[in-house]
Amino acid sequence: xxxxxxxxxxxxxxxxxxxxxxxxxxxxxxxxxxxxxxxxxxxxxxxxxxxxxxxxxxxxxxxxxxxxxxxxxxxxxxxxxxxxxxxxxxxxxxxxxxxxxxxxxxxxxxxxxxxxxxxxxxxxxxxxxxxxxxxxxxxxxxxxxxxxxxxxxxxxxxxxxxxxxxxxxxxxxxxxxxxxxxxxxxxxxxxxxxxxxxxxxxxxxxxxxxxxxxxxxxxxxxxxxxxxxxxxxxx
Amino acid sequence: xxxxxxxxxxxxxxxxxxxxxxxxxxxxxxxxxxxxxxxxxxxxxxxxxxxxxxxxxxxxxxxxxxxxxxxxxxxxxxxxxxxxxxxxxxxxxxxxxxxxxxxxxxxxxxxxxxxxxxxxxxxxxxxxxxxxxxxxxxxxxxxxxxxxxxxxxxxxxxxxxxxxxxxxxxxxxxxxxxxxxxxxxxxxxxxxxxxxxxxxxxxxxxxxxxxxxxxxxxxxxxxxxxxxxxxxxxxxxxxxxxxxxxxxxxxxxxxxxxxxxxxxxxxxx
Numbered sequence: 001x002x003x004x005x006x007x008x009x010x011x012x013x014x015x016x017x018x019x020x021x022x023x024x025x026x027x028x029x030x031x032x033x034x035x036x037x038x039x040x041x042x043x044x045x046x047x048x049x050x051x052x053x054x055x056x057x058x059x060x061x062x063x064x065x066x067x068x069x070x071x072x073x074x075x076x077x078x079x080x081x082x083x084x085x086x087x088x089x090x091x092x093x094x095x096x097x098x099x100x101x102x103x104x105x106x107x108x109x110x111x112x113x114x115x116x117x118x119x120x121x122x123x124x125x126x127x128x129x130x131x132x133x134x135x136x137x138x139x140x141x142x143x144x145x146x147x148x149x150x151x152x153x154x155x156x157x158x159x160x161x162x163x164x165x166x167x168x169x170x171x172x173x174x175x176x177x178x179x180x181x182x183x184x185x186x187x188x189x190x191x192x193x194x195x196x197x198x199x200x201x202x203x204x205x206x207x208x209x210x211x212x213x214x215x216x217x218x219x220x221x222x223x224x225x226x227x228x229x230x231x232x233x234x235x
Numbered sequence: 236x237x238x239x240x241x242x243x244x245x246x247x248x249x250x251x252x253x254x255x256x257x258x259x260x261x262x263x264x265x266x267x268x269x270x271x272x273x274x275x276x277x278x279x280x281x282x283x284x285x286x287x288x289x290x291x292x293x294x295x296x297x298x299x300x301x302x303x304x305x306x307x308x309x310x311x312x313x314x315x316x317x318x319x320x321x322x323x324x325x326x327x328x329x330x331x332x333x334x335x336x337x338x339x340x341x342x343x344x345x346x347x348x349x350x351x352x353x354x355x356x357x358x359x360x361x362x363x364x365x366x367x368x369x370x371x372x373x374x375x376x377x378x379x380x381x382x383x384x385x386x387x388x389x390x391x392x393x394x395x396x397x398x399x400x401x402x403x404x405x406x407x408x409x410x411x412x413x414x415x416x417x418x419x420x421x422x423x424x425x426x427x428x429x430x431x432x433x434x435x436x437x438x439x440x441x442x443x444x445x446x447x448x449x450x451x452x453x454x455x456x457x458x459x460x461x462x463x464x465x466x467x468x469x470x471x472x473x474x475x476x477x478x479x480x481x482x483x484x485x486x487x488x489x490x491x492x493x494x495x496x497x498x499x500x501x502x503x504x
Binding site for chain 1: 318499501
């Protein structure tokens with residue numbers, strides 16, 4: 001069966017918390033094989049959008065579909081998700097976590113995970129509890145990127161790690177997703193990731209203000225994404 | 236499902252099993268201490284001490300087991316770890332079942348360890364193995380002489396398992412209901428617990444009053460003659476099966492409520 005080119009379809013996606021509208025009628029379609037930056041200042045609705053895509057929160061209004069289905073067992077198989085927080089059992093050893101992931105995800109590549117651990121000099125026998133915050137984030141990223149998923153949802157994957165590791169991680173992300181897969185990466189560190197992006201989505205106070213390819217931005221606006229971002233979100 | 240059970244078992248066992256083992260070891264040490272001649276002089280005090288310890292051990296083991304049962308559900312599903320669990324390609328039902336089954340297994344183990352520890356404390360190794368052997372012997376002899384006894388035991392055990400599962404699922408339902416609130420979710424879970432238990436008691440009371448006061452004479456007569464026709468053993472079996480059925484129905488309702496909330500109303504912070 002031929003895969004449709006639309007991987008993510010959000011229509012009228014809205015999330016309201018009490019008096020706060022965290023995400024306001026988001027209409028967004030993402031295609032396969034794209035590296036998309038979800039950009040916006042703190043509190044603009046980036047994490048809310050990603051949580052909705054994962055089914056961790058329920059929309060107040062609107063729908064979201066990934067690979068043609070609402071979030072559920074099928075989409076969890078298709079999506080590899082890196083949350084913005086420590087979400088692993090910290091009494092487990094790194095190697096236990098590798099077992100856990102390969103037990104539940106058929107597309108988890110343990111060899112690749114071990115290679116990345118070795119490259120970043122993280123011992124598989126270390127207990128998560130004993131690792132520093134940055135190292136924990138690296139472990140989480142390794143677990144996420146060792147899957148052969150259709151969509152990678154990465155929520156602030158480079159925020160907490162040092163610049164040297166940042167380069168390694170970006171290269172890891174770039175070299176680890178297949179041609180048909182897409183990456184949706186949220187961050188406010190635009191300069192670091194600009195070179196890898198195909199398209200960008202700007203969020204401001206829960207509203208999407210821009211969805212365009214990076215090439216178009218350079219052509220039409222004659223400036224880099226970073227410069228445009230600073231302009232649009234100037235305080 | 237099996238994988239979920241495996242990890243749930245690992246997570247609980249790493250805390251619970253050392254605890255139960257420790258309790259058993261402690262009671263054995265106590266027993267040896269009390270065998271010292273010094274204690275004979277203070278005859279009377281040791282027995283009192285032992286009975287107080289029984290009680291303490293029982294309370295400690297059951298409290299820890301309950302806390303772990305609650306914590307495993309709350310932290311692992313509704314806390315930050317929910318980000319991992321709810322993005323696994325498994326269904327909500329599988330999550331609830333795996334948690335409930337392991338919680339039940341832990342409760343059974345905690346009770347076993349409490350009973351064993353009491354026995355060890357009071358009588359030491361010899362006696363403990365003595366009564367366990369006697370228990371099995373009497374069970375086997377009952378099995379060969381009277382089939383009804385075996386059936387009663389089986390029905391009783393099934394009922395206890397159902398009751399255990401229903402109780403665990405009820406606690407899960409309260410936590411799930413608490414999760415519906417936007418703030419103070421733990422507090423709301425406790426509030427729901429008290430609201431539901433009080434409402435349950437009230438309804439039960441109303442039902443009892445209704446049953447005894449309403450003019451159901453014909454029904455009672457019919458019931459009476461039916462019970463006579465099936466004999467006392469049959470009546471007990473019927474009663475036990477009814478009890479099992481009602482408990483299972485409650486458990487199913489608690490399960491359905493929890494599943495609905497976690498599937499359709501999940502909002503992790």
